[in-house]
Amino acid sequence: MDTLLSLRVFAEVAEHKNFSAVAERLNISPAMTSKHVKHVEARVGARLLNRNSRNVSLTEAGAQYLLTIRPLLDGLAEAEAQLTSDRLSPRGTLRMSVPVWMSNPAFAKILTAYHQQNPHVTFDVDLSGRKINMVEEGVDLALRVAFKLDEGLIARKLAEVTFQLLAAPSFLDRFGRPETSADLNNAPMLAYSQVAADGRLKFGGEDGIDVKLRPILVSSNESILHQAAVAGMGFAMLPNWAAQDDVKDDRLEAVLPNVAWPKLHIQAIYADRSYLPAKVRSFLDFLAGSDGFPAVLK
Secondary structure, three states, X not given: OOHHHHHHHHHHHHHHOOHHHHHXXXXXXXXXXXXXXXXXXXXXXXXXXXXXXXXXXXXXXXXXXXXXXXXXXXXXXXXXXXXXXXXXXXXXXXXEEOOHHHOXXXXXXXXXXXXXXXXXXXXXXXXXXXXXXXXXXXOOEEEEOOOOOOOOEEEEEEEEEEEEEEEOHHHHHHHOOOOOHHHHOOOEEEEEHXXXXXXXXEEOHHHOEEEEOEEEEEEOOHHHHHHHHHOOOOEEEEXXXXXXXXXXXXXXXXXXXXXXXXXXXXXXXXXXXXXXXXXXXXXXXXXHOOOOHHXXXX
């Protein structure tokens, strides 16, 4: 059997989780699709896929094997494309996971500018805010501020984002405008579950901020926290980038504006591979370049 084709079939089935769909996509029979996967499993001596009549999923060995062979298959595809093109150009679908708060005009502008320069790249963007398995779900790139780096992945710093404690003017009219950080103790907070689910804000060392607010809304979705802050529900720690228009138009007001609130890095998370597909490599470089995050985070 053609081992290279078998590897490609296995990778397609692993990412699409459907034998029939892959068979149609590759113009082979479902039975032959299954034979190719069994051929790969026989070569490596391990079960790579769990499959039944309804579901297909990667085993632990399968996830690790896919992580190893994907860059090899991507590199081979690009090498083949290079033989028929004067230069290697980014192409294909870039599957990406980004924080909910990046659903804003600034990030849309970045995507538009990149696509204008690279029209053969399309985007498939997940904004759910959930924790993802990049290998099993076939995600090329994740942008994160707060995260735990899984094994087999690497992170690249792209830009720095300042966070600010904000509240609606109507809420501050009722609650009062804090003059010191101590005034925030037991204040109602709209808390981001992955950073401050307990309402505690601590940063800056011994001379910094250490206060405990009272969470009244906890969520991993930054958008609901943002909208609840605008509605006057409580205090929220939001990235300046996402809230700058609300501050400008007086829908939100900076709280203790002279405090050095925390700055966090937007980082790109992707598979630890020595050869990145052109679509991923070029988009990473674009995000870090003058038309990317630096242009919108001024």
